[in-house]
Amino acid sequence: MAGAAADSAGPYAVPARRLGDKARWYLPAAVTADFLGAAVPVGLxxxxxxxxxxxxxxxAAALAWTGVQALRRRYTSRALGESRGVLPVLHDWLILIGVLAVARVVTEESTPRLAALGALLPALLVTVACHKLTYRHLTAARREAQAVSRVLVVGEPAAAEDVIAHLAARTDHPYVVVGVVPVGSGALESGVPVAGRLAPQMPDAATEDPAAVLGAVxxxxxxxxxxAPGARFAGERLRRVAWALHDARMELAxxxxxxEISVKRLETLSAGxxxxxxxxxxxxxxxxxxxxAVLDRIGAGLGLLALSPFFLAVVLAIRFSSRGPAFYCQRRVGRDGVPFVMWKFRTMVVDADKLKAELSGSNENDGLMFKMRRDPRVTRVGRLLRRTSMDELPQLVNVLTGSMSLVGPRPPLPEEVAQYDEVELRRLTVRPGMTGLWQISGRSDLSWDETIQLDLQYVDNWSFTSDVDVMGRTLRAVVDGRGAY
Structure with a gap:
């Protein structure tokens, strides 16, 4: 995203208005949606x-809901339009339930509890829908280099280049790098304008460093x-620059x-x-x-029970459309490198594995996985199953037996694992899953490096609430079908 053009005058031209300004309708839309989403259903x-x-x-319910949101700082410019998922909104809603439960006791209000709870449910749904709307609008605006924060990077050349490259490779953030102030005389290859340079050794830190950085700003x-602090720019030098920036009412990060470390795993401490x-x-x-583990077992058991009529229909469709069994069993590698047999509905012709070698030159994935958009081995019924991800449903059996989880990294093939390096092997420290970050982020459209990055992000930052969030977002990914082939 670094260096995204603001207008035709050049990639780093100053736009007519501040890029960091979000659409003005975000705040009134959020407040109105929260107020009416609570008031109308409760009133009815x-x-x-x-x-x-x-x-x-x-x-009273509407004021309580907007009050909870305000106290949780959901209406600040920094929060409006940003993706927070469903769980933070659910947390706010549970706080609302607690507040209104106390008010119910104090006022001796007599409406049936279930009716009162049901009346508050639309507030949760309307708020989530409003967040999705503003997030989509903000994401589209940022693709056009609008509603972003103009960032000046300061640090030693190698460290500054790493930061710039990382920001440029991703679009899920609000930062556009408009300049860099390297420490020392090292060369820069990113193409970002050099807004000034700081001496390699500490000069008169009280004046020279702050003046150079403020001038670049x-x-x-x-x-x-x-x-991006380093040996040449830390401690007292950084402290002096921080003072100057804060005195000038500038933000410093x-x-x-x-x-790829979740903020939930970070804690700030003070030691001496x-x-x-x-x-x-x-x-x-x-x-x-x-x-x-409980969610996996219960979810898989209930899923198999509820989907048994559908399974029968799919089995009949596969058997009548092409010769061969309805199910396909494949050896995969699970947690800690332990192999297991994974179940799927058969979506290819029976001799698909033998034909794979002949199609190796048509692989559209840049890594160890084999993927083709129009794989000739896929049957007509199989294409529909893949498009809707229904071919994965028999893996509920694997989840029930403990070899897989509902959420986790993609289960790899043994020949893929044989070529893994030390970093890629870290994917195997957790159980593979039926769905995961790879599925809700583009599936087969992702490069190999992006797939590995998402899997490692899941492995290192896993939490139970993140699993719930992924399962909620999987439904949308299945309906969208992007990257499913």
Whole structure:
């Protein structure tokens, strides 16, 4: 995203208005949706229940919901339009339920509990829908280099280049790099304008460093200074620059050198005046892993029971459309490198594995996986099953037996694992899943490096709530069908 053009005058030209400004309708839309989403259903339900003062109750519920959102800082410019998923909204909604439960006891309100709870459910749904709408609008605006923050990167050349490259490779953030202030005389190859240079050794830190950085900020109209500290730029030098930036009411952020670490695992500490960033280890045992195991077993059992008529219909469709069995069993590698047999509905001709070698030159994936958009081995029924991801449903058996999970990295083939390096092998530290970050992020359209990056992000940052969020977003990915072939 770094260097995205703002207009035809050049990739780093200053736009007519501040790029960081989001659409003005976000705030009124959010407040209106929250207020009406709570007031209208409560008013209708309480009126139907012949409550004495339904209008007052509706207004009180709406004010409570918007008040909870305001206290949780959901209406700030920094939060509006940003993706937070369903879970934070659900958390806010549960707080609302608690607040109104106390108010119900105090006021001796007599509407049936289930009716009152049902009246508040639309508030949750309307708020989630409003967030999705503003997020989509903001994402589209950022693709056009609008509603972004102009960032000035400061640091040693190698560290600054790493930060710029990482931001340029992703579009799921609001930062556009408009300039860089390297420390020392090292060369830069990113193409980002050099807004100034700092001496390799500490000069008169009280004046020279702050003046150079502030001058670069003003020249490039930066909204944020992002520092990549190193041996030559840390401690007292960084402290002096921070003072100057904050006195000028400028934002300062420091990149600690960590990538793909969830903020939930980070904790700021102070030790003898030193600001310390503690990184919690990945969750591997405890209550959350027990909840995951329970969810897997119960979800798989109920899924198999509910889908049994559908399974019969699919089996008949496969058997009548092409010769061969309805199910396809394949050897895959699971947690800690333990092999297992994975079940799927058969979507290819019976001798598909033998034909794979002949099609190796047509592989459209840049890594170890084999993928073709128009694979000639796929049957007509198989194409529909793949498009809707229904071919994966028999893996509920694998989840029930414990070899797979509902959510996790894609289960690899043994020949793929044989070529894994040390980094890629880390994918095998958790159970593979029926769905995961790879499925909700583009599936086969992703490059190999992107697939590995998403899997490692899941492995290192897993939590029970993240699994719930992924399962919720999987439905949309299945309906969308992007990358499914």
């Amino acid at each position: 339900v309480f009126d139907a229940a012949q409550q004495v003062r339904p209008v007052y109750c509706a207004v 003003r020249a490039h109209h930066a909204d944020l200074v992002l520092v 420091v990149f600690p050198g960590l990538v 005046g030193l600001a310390v960033l503690r990184v919690a280890p990945p969750v591997r045992r405890g209550v959350q892993t027990a909840l995951k």
